[in-house]
Amino acid sequence: MDKTILSRLQKLNQLSLSDKEEESVLAFFADREAECEALSAIDTEKVERMVHVLPILTVVREDKEIKTFTRDELQKGAPETEDGYWQVPRLVE
């Protein structure tokens, strides 16, 4: 992990760190990397990955339309709206 990667990582996650925070992140990453390294003690070559801890399978619902909330309700806490749309700065097209 270096500053170049860290800069790319901030962009990717829409975050901007102060210089002080950057230093702290580098230290944090060093600790985490050591943790990752330690995992090599466990041989996982023949182990299948486990995303879900419990064997619940295939949850589906019927194709039925249900209306829940109105647009006004959904936009009550919106920072900015215009004519029923959420509004953001103009994107360059």
Next chain:
Amino acid sequence: MKYETVIGLEVHVELATDSKIFCSCSAKFGGEQNDHVCPACCGMPGMLPIVNKKVVDLGMTAGLMLNCDINRTTTFDKKSYYYPDLPCSYQTTQWFAPVAVNGLVEIETSKGKKGVRIKQIHMEEDAGKLVHDDWTDSTLVDFNRTSVPLCEIVSQPDLSSAEEVVAYLERLRSLLRFAHVSDCRMEQGSMRCDVNLSVRPEGSNKLGVRTEMKNMNSLSAITRAIEYEVARHIDALENGTEELVQETRRWDDIKGKSFAMRNKETAGDYRYFPDPNVMPIVIDDEWFDKIKSSLPEFPEVKKSRYVEKLGLSEYDAEQLVQSRALCDCFEEACEVCGSPKDVVNWIISDCMKVLNRKQMTLDMLDISGKALGELIVLVNDGKVSRMNAKKILDAIFEGEENPATYAEKQGFIVSNDTGAIEAIIKSVVDSDPKSVQDYKSGKEKALMALFGKCMRELKGNCDPQILKKLLLECVEKA
């Protein structure tokens, strides 16, 4: 130097469901902005995704129609990037175990038949819509389309020209419409196509620089875009006009040019990982068999059955298999009236006329085939005249399901009472001696006028041949 073009396609089709893929909001096209939205599909925390079963049904159906292997355990994954049309800043899609893989689609062009391999079909959610507003100089976000279910069909780079691409897309459209997977309307965006294209010297086994083009809204636009892009690549290779780079480009059909896109969506690392909130979907034998047995005949299988077993002409059969709706109506009507040739005539001439009048496409034919069959029986049995039959057909288009009762109610049943017909003819002839005179002096047209008057008096309920015969007898006597 001669060049060859290598093209692979990513085709998105919107699946024909009532509700969205992970929430129960309406998936219908249109609606007021942000009217088909709930906390889940506008990115609020706390609601959990529950997969719409119909989406999996249609994903499997698409896979089987395109000769794919179905992954009997299929899973969903998250793909992360920031863009205002993506409310959670991640899209739930299928990365590790898509619903269908390894398919094959056969296409036919002027150069003959060719197989196009399908790499995979995955199910995913659509993004929202952005409106760039000049008044407020801002971008407005509409989440109605967010989470509408899609299938992305990824081909191998097996295509080599715009003609092949168009043939492939038409074939996909036909198969997917036939199986009711999607209505595949490019103009409404329910079928979208990204073109991955590269150019290399003929015979070379090294691929050239690949570009991806988006934003083509019709088959003709795709043709223009491919032709432009091929020319651009060749120009760059031959004349060094520019350096080709791997990038995503946006087709501008009005300017007739493609432009490099520089937005978030094209940059960075998507960081796919399995969605912990969606359990793996296991397609058991029962589910698989149910979908498999519900698949329609392929269009060409239907066509040859229509020709060989039902005696239709090649042309008529081809017309029918343009649309599943026509085929369904045809088959239902045949079952009732047992006369395929009559049915096809009614569909191709009369029904299509009504559709044209209503500015509807073939796929929108939504009448009861049974009613059409019954109507044909009435006509063939001489119980209603063709003139009145067309009125009855109009009623069938409006939802009438019982032509016989309708004909009776409207007084459309042909009279067999010769005496009554003769009486009407006599009164018409007696009231118009001039026409009789004209006819007798050789003016054929005058008879037609009398015929028309009689038919009107009879409200159309008479076999024209019989009327003509009786009218002639009456005129001769007068």
Next chain:
Amino acid sequence: MYLKELECSSPCVALDDLILTTNTPTTAGSKMLENYESLFEAEVVTRLKQAGYSVKGKINVGEFGVDLLGETSYFGAVVDGDNLVGATSKVMSDVDAVIGLDVNGEQRRSASLFSFCNLKPTYGTVSRYGTIPVVCSAETVSITGKCPNCVEKAYRAVVGHDDKDGTSHRVESLDKLDQAKEIKKVGVLTAFLDKADESVKDKVQKAIDMLKNNGVEVVEIEDETLLLAKNAWNILMSAELCNNLSRYDGIKYGYRTPNYKTIDELYTNSRSESFGEFIKHVILFGSETLSTENYMKVYDKALRVRRVMVEKFAELFQSVDAVLLPATSKSEYKIDEVKANKFIAFEENLFTAPASITGLPTVTVKGVQVVAPAFSDYKLLDLARKVR
């Protein structure tokens, strides 16, 4: 009926601020959601109300529930003198139970420090509908009370299948809760004891003595594998957190920076100005574990280690009915020490990660954690009664 024996009378609960409620803000301890009001309430809230509980109030949590004891909350850490104590300890005397979301073990640590009883139920037995998602593959609604009876009563109110949660167990599976094996033999994970200070070791010894006095057989288990659960957990937790927090972008709701002209400035400044320092670290690390370059060697590896941990527990449960370990390395945390070691939660979760990463039910009582096979929730509470 068992419930009749429970002592609680006028029932009321406090909810931590990761549980969505209507008409009051749900902040997740973050400036990002300072004024956020949900349109719907969590399934657990609905069920608690149906069971006759009233909601007395909401309590502070660390930002998105991943810290040690609430020290990263935008609304300030809850302290008692020099000690960091967390919000639960302040309200416990006024309520019958505190309902929270166990993201990274905070509730277990709190119960351990203050000798409350906490149940982290089997993953999937309580609906997560209406909880702010952070680490979806593992987090569970958790219940803290003064006594096992209080916890059981609230658990019975909220347990059950929910169609709105795709990871909720089916009704048939939930029958296993009543069929689980009684806990007669407990194995002490000595490797974890070695990582704790004397005061914690004392607590563990006292708990062991009480269990023995109540006829529970206690044996020692020497196994180092579970010590590595934390390493895999920190990866999975960070990655899922990174993904789940990407929805907070200043567009739809929540904090929007006043400092922007472009969409990127809107995104970056809104997030940078409203997320705390700790969370930013976690987001960036989580993102990196999922990068194309690292996915297989880091994230996928952690998913495999998760299975190793599940299998390790299964192996241990062949010889004992449950395992016992501390919930913390020490009996108090000085606020200065936590401020100096900002990422202490990534170390202290050594003790909570084994049950987090495997989704196993855990009861924390008298300063120790007891972890048992899936669906042993009631049996764990039975055992908890024996430690008192």
